[in-house]
Amino acid sequence: MWQIVEHRRVDKQLSDSVPIEILKRYEKWQDIARLSGPQGLRAIKGFHDEALSGEWQGHRSSRLGLQWRVIYRVAAKVLQIQVVQVTAHDYRRR
DSSP, X not given: OOEEEEOHHHHHHHHTTXXXXXXXXXXXXXXXXXXXXXXXXXXXXXXXXXXXXXXXTTOEEEXXXXXXXXXXXXEGGGTEEEEEEEESSOOOOO
C-alpha cells in the first residue's frame, strides 16, 4: 500500500475555488494511488498520467478534469507519492 504525502500548500490550493467535482476526482485519484501506486494511475486512461519535462523533470501529472491537474513525484523505495500541487493547468514553478 502506497502512502500519499501532500505539500503544505496543497490544502490551501484545494480550499481556494476548486470545484467540488474536482475535489471528488482528487479523492478518487488518492484512493487509486494508495492501492495501486503509479502503475494503477497509468492504467486508467482518463487520468492521462504522464511524466513532465523541463523544470518539472522527475515529476508526473494526472488529469483531474479538462483544466485541473495534480502534480506529484514518486519515491518508490519507500512506496510514497508526494503531491506537490493541484493546479488549474499552470505548470510554472512557484
